[in-house]
Structures are given as C-alpha cells and as structure tokens.
Amino acid sequence: MPLTAYRTRRSRLRLCASLAVGMLPVVLGLMFLYAQAGIVLRDISRTSAADAVRQIDLMLDNASQAAGEVLPQVGRPCAEVELVLREQVATVPFVRSVNLMDGGRLYCSSLFGAFEEPVDSAAYVAGRLRLLAGNPVTPNHSLLVYRDVVDERGALVAIDGRYLANVLQSVDRGAFMQLLVGEQWMPRSGLVRAGRLPEYPLARVALSSTRYPYQVRAAFPGGARLRYMGEQYPVLFVLLGLLGALAGVGSHWLLARSSSPSIELRRALQAGEFIPYFQPLVRSGTQQWIGAEVLMRWQHPREGLVRPDLFIPLAESSGLIVPMTRELMRQTAELLAPVADRLGGGFHVGINIAAAHCRSRELVEDCRNFLQAFEPGQVVLSLELTERELLEPDAFTDQLFADLHEMGVKIALDDFGTGHSSLSYLHKLKVDYLKIDQSFVAMIGKDALSLHILDSVIDLCAKLQLEVIAEGVEDELQLRYLGDRRVDYLQGYLFGRPLPAAEFLACALDEPAASVQLPG
Incomplete structure (x- = not known):
C-alpha cells in the first residue's frame, strides 16, 4: 500500500531526545509500562465487549421488530402470510428468515412457505434466544434465533451468524471475543460450540446484555501484555535491552519513524493524484448508455493505480473524504462540461458521498457549483449514499436533502440489502433510486434464497x-x-468496466480515444 510516510531530518533536537531517553531509569520504566499495558488491555476488553453488546442488541431489536410485525398473522394459512414474512426478510436489517409457530410446531417459513417442524421451547434461553451451529438447510451455517411467543403461538426470527462473527471480528481490537447464549458460544470464527470456554487469563471481561439473555466475553491470552508492550513501545524495549549503549540509535529511529499515513493522502490531494474513473450506466430495455457512476482512483507517481479499498477507508477515518469528493466533483465537471451537449440530454452522473459530507451545508454548494458547469437539463446529478454507513435523519438532513431535491439533485441508496436501511429510513431520506448490491445479482441462477430477497x-x-x-x-x-x-x-x-476519462468519453461519443481532448 503506497501510504509511505515522510522521514523527517533533525539534528540537535533528535540527538538531545536520544540522550534523554537513554538516561531514563530502566527498572522504573519497565514497571510503569507493564502496569500501563495491563490497564490499557482491560479497557480494550471492556470497550470491545460493550461495542459488541450494543451492536448485537441492535440486531436483536430488528429481530424483535420483525417478530412483532408478523405475530398478528399467526394462525392464518401459510399461503396467505408467506409474502408478509418475506417482506420482513427483505426490509429489516440482519434478518435471515422469519417463521411462524402454532401449538409448539413451526408451520410457515419465509424460506420454504408451508413447513412442519416441532419447536423445542426448552432449548431457548429464557424462552427467547437460541444459538445454533446450523439447521437442516444450512448445517454448517450458524444462526441466532429470537423467539417471541404467547401461549405456544408466536414467531421465530433468525439472524445470520456471519453478522455476529463480523461484529466480534470488528470490535475485538486484539482481544479474544466470544458470544454466549446459554451453554452455546461462538468465537469470532463464527463456528458455534458447546461446553467449556477456553481460558484467557488476562483482562477478562464478561458483559451481559440488559435486554436480552446473552453475554459477551473478551480477554487476552497469557503473554499479551508483553506483546502489547513490544508493539506499542518498541524503542523503549531497545533502550532497556541495550542498557543505553544503543539508546541514541533507538531514539533516532523513533523520531525518524513514519508519520501518519493521512499526511500522504493530503500530499496526494494537493498534487491532484485522485482522478475520476467512469463506469457506464445503461437503460435496462435498450442497454443504451445513459450515464455513469464516477469512481475515485489514486494515480500514485511511483506505485501506479491504487485500488480504492486501500485508501477510501483511511480517507473516511481521517476526515479527508469530503475534500477528496469535492475535488472529484470538480474534475468530473471539468471533463464532462465541454462534451455534455454530445452526451444527450439528462446524462446521469452518480457520485458517491460519505455520511460526513451530509452533515454540512457545503454539500449544497458543492452540488450547485457542479451543476453550474452545465447547461440546464444536460446532466442529472445523483448522490449515492452507501447503506453500510448509517446516516441518522434529523431536521438538518431533512432540510439539506430538501434543498438538494429543489436543485434537481437525485438521491440514491447504494449497496441496498447489505446494511442499515428500513422502510422508515427510505421514507425520511426521500430516496429517488435504490441500487441493489451486486452480491444479490451474482446469485441469479445460483441461490434461491437470494432470488427471493x-x-x-x-x-x-x-x-x-x-x-x-x-x-x-x-x-x-x-x-x-x-x-x-x-x-x-x-x-x-457486461456493459463496461470502470474506465479513465479519455476511454469512457471515446466510447460514449463513439470516437477514437486519441481524438478526445481532455482539459489541461
């Protein structure tokens, strides 16, 4: 990954710092770092467990919502309520299947329709939750089942175990995480197990949900404290190991270490290395190109073209994604404006924006500047919000999107079916387009469940x-x-890969690439 940092050159300041570090008392420093590492690991375990409980509670809230929606349908013939069950699977996040039970037997499933199977109520912890290694359909695919029942009539809602494993993996911060439901437990690998939990002696934290009968445990194995110290304080270990003889060299290395990779992103932004690529958008009936999605690429001077998955997450976490998107919009307008009259009226231009961009009025001004580069009606600007990054609608965003719609800007929800959306979410944001995630399209002809969704x-x-x-x-x-x-x-x-501007315009205008003149 070409996020190489700059090496600073210092002379007397670096030398003085190296000598000062070499004079530190070795024993006192070691004791301090050892104690500090234990405190930090304990905080990591506590924070990781709290984050996991919060996210799993959110999943179960969605399962509870789905169960509440279908409970009134219990007792009706399966053929009459099957569509209602599938609608919950399609619209409620994290829900894998919804099932109805009557008289202690499951009789209707969103996956198969009419379906007969006894339900072992005693297997549900507190009558509500059950962690399974699989079911007869997917025996090696774990799931968490939420049960909402009144007098043996109720609903069973299953949450895909991959979501749970993703939560444990994303919040672990180096800790070993387990989800416990009764005697069943799941590590971050996603494989459900029973019996005795592995013993991790360091920074053990067990946190129970206050609303659902499950527990999340986080801990570190023996030796993690020393490994943490080695990772976080390498220079100090060098100083302690060499007893000051190499203290100058160690501190010199410390001061010369790479600075934050975000500095490299700032440099690239100032150098204009982030460029637009265009992927065609076609009309379904005619396969005619009617627009394009604008994708950001990094043309690094030494490493060549850098994939977006290597720098976009860093840009989002460092807060640089907004100025990078603004520069992408400026370049796109500069490239398309000279040929807009030849692209046909209403040429769609889709640009991905982060949730952070929607928290400022500058987005309205950015869109206005973009549209002013074109004659009225030449382009249709569509802002694509990814569903994986939740944007909480409020009075500010309501006004923001109202102003954007008044300017003629369209709003699209990207990666639909993979994240946070619900019917209320779609309504509040006043979305114009939904972009179905490619993972569902890829299952056409392969997976019946994905086709139902x-x-x-x-x-x-x-x-x-x-x-x-x-x-x-x-x-x-x-x-x-x-x-x-x-x-x-x-x-x-099938219609076109993401292309650099010259190649895209050559195809869109049906001209040789060499004849397309780009600005600058």
Whole structure:
C-alpha cells in the first residue's frame, strides 16, 4: 500500500531526545509500562465487549421488530402470510428468515412457505434466544434465533451468524471475543460450540446484555501484555535491552519513524493524484448508455493505480473524504462540461458521498457549483449514499436533502440489502433510486434464497415508486432476469468496466480515444 510516510531530518533536537531517553531509569520504566499495558488491555476488553453488546442488541431489536410485525398473522394459512414474512426478510436489517409457530410446531417459513417442524421451547434461553451451529438447510451455517411467543403461538426470527462473527471480528481490537447464549458460544470464527470456554487469563471481561439473555466475553491470552508492550513501545524495549549503549540509535529511529499515513493522502490531494474513473450506466430495455457512476482512483507517481479499498477507508477515518469528493466533483465537471451537449440530454452522473459530507451545508454548494458547469437539463446529478454507513435523519438532513431535491439533485441508496436501511429510513431520506448490491445479482441462477430477497426488493421499490439500479451485471442470464422484472437501470462488467476519462468519453461519443481532448 503506497501510504509511505515522510522521514523527517533533525539534528540537535533528535540527538538531545536520544540522550534523554537513554538516561531514563530502566527498572522504573519497565514497571510503569507493564502496569500501563495491563490497564490499557482491560479497557480494550471492556470497550470491545460493550461495542459488541450494543451492536448485537441492535440486531436483536430488528429481530424483535420483525417478530412483532408478523405475530398478528399467526394462525392464518401459510399461503396467505408467506409474502408478509418475506417482506420482513427483505426490509429489516440482519434478518435471515422469519417463521411462524402454532401449538409448539413451526408451520410457515419465509424460506420454504408451508413447513412442519416441532419447536423445542426448552432449548431457548429464557424462552427467547437460541444459538445454533446450523439447521437442516444450512448445517454448517450458524444462526441466532429470537423467539417471541404467547401461549405456544408466536414467531421465530433468525439472524445470520456471519453478522455476529463480523461484529466480534470488528470490535475485538486484539482481544479474544466470544458470544454466549446459554451453554452455546461462538468465537469470532463464527463456528458455534458447546461446553467449556477456553481460558484467557488476562483482562477478562464478561458483559451481559440488559435486554436480552446473552453475554459477551473478551480477554487476552497469557503473554499479551508483553506483546502489547513490544508493539506499542518498541524503542523503549531497545533502550532497556541495550542498557543505553544503543539508546541514541533507538531514539533516532523513533523520531525518524513514519508519520501518519493521512499526511500522504493530503500530499496526494494537493498534487491532484485522485482522478475520476467512469463506469457506464445503461437503460435496462435498450442497454443504451445513459450515464455513469464516477469512481475515485489514486494515480500514485511511483506505485501506479491504487485500488480504492486501500485508501477510501483511511480517507473516511481521517476526515479527508469530503475534500477528496469535492475535488472529484470538480474534475468530473471539468471533463464532462465541454462534451455534455454530445452526451444527450439528462446524462446521469452518480457520485458517491460519505455520511460526513451530509452533515454540512457545503454539500449544497458543492452540488450547485457542479451543476453550474452545465447547461440546464444536460446532466442529472445523483448522490449515492452507501447503506453500510448509517446516516441518522434529523431536521438538518431533512432540510439539506430538501434543498438538494429543489436543485434537481437525485438521491440514491447504494449497496441496498447489505446494511442499515428500513422502510422508515427510505421514507425520511426521500430516496429517488435504490441500487441493489451486486452480491444479490451474482446469485441469479445460483441461490434461491437470494432470488427471493432480490424479487422482494424489486417489488418493494415498485410499491414505493422508486427507480432501481442493479449493480454487478456480468452475464446474459442476469440481464434477462432483471429485464423480465423491469429493473430500470443496469451497471456491471457486461456493459463496461470502470474506465479513465479519455476511454469512457471515446466510447460514449463513439470516437477514437486519441481524438478526445481532455482539459489541461
């Protein structure tokens, strides 16, 4: 990853610092660092467990919501309520399946429709939760089942174990994490186990949910404290090991260490190394190019083209994603404005924006500057919000999106089906388009469950009067399937890969690439 940092050159200051470090009392320093490492690891365990409980509670809240929605349907024939169950799977985050039970027997499933299977109520902790290593359909695929029942009539809602494993992996910060439901437990690998938990003696924390009968444990194995010290205080270990003889060299290395990778991003931004690539957007019926999604790429002077997954997360965490997006919009307008009259009226331009960009009025001004580069009606600007990054609607965002809509800016929800969205979320944000995630499109012809979800999403969009864009279309089978279901727009390698500006405009204008003159 070409986020190499700059090495600073210092003379007397570096030498003085090296000598000062070499004079530190070795024993006192070692005792301090050892105690401090124990405190930090304990805080890490506590914070990791609290984060995991908060996120798992959120998943179970969604499961509880889904159960509450379908409980009134218990007792009705499965054929009449099957669509209601599948609608919950399609619209409620993290829900894998919804099932109805009556008289202690499961009789209707969102996966299979009518389905007969006894339900062992005693296996549910506090009558509400059960952690399973799998079921007859997916025996090696873990899941957490939420049970909401009154007099043996109720609903069972399953949460995919991969979501739970992702939570444990994302919050561990180096700690070993386990989710406990009764005698069943799941480590961050996602494989459900029973019996005795492994012993991790350092910084052990067990945190129970206050609302659901489960517990999250976090701890570190023996030796983690020394490893932490070695990772966080390498120079001090060098000083202690060499007893000051190499103290100058160690501190010199410390002061010469790389600075934050965000500095490299700032340098690249100032140097104009972030450039737009364009992936075609086509109309479903005719496969005609009617627009493009603008994707950010890093043209590094030494490393060449850098993949976005290597620098976009860092840009988001460092707060640089907003100025980078603003520069991308400026370059896009500069590239497309000279040829906009030849692209056809209403050429769609989709640009991804982060949630941080929606917390400032500057977004309105950025969009206004973009649109002013074109004649009225030449382009349709669409801002794509990823569903994986939750944006909480409030009075400020309501006014922000109202102003954007008044300017003619469209709002699209990207990666639909993989994150936080709900019907209320879609309504509050006043979304114009939904972009179905490519993971669902890829399952066409392969996975029946994903097709049920895909069809439910398409039906939902029709009811909400939202236009649909399907991402990741790569073969004729997917094209025919989506066309038969009247999906509005398509995007994927079948129509074109992301292209640099010159190649994209050459294809869009049907001209040789060498004849396309770019600004600058």
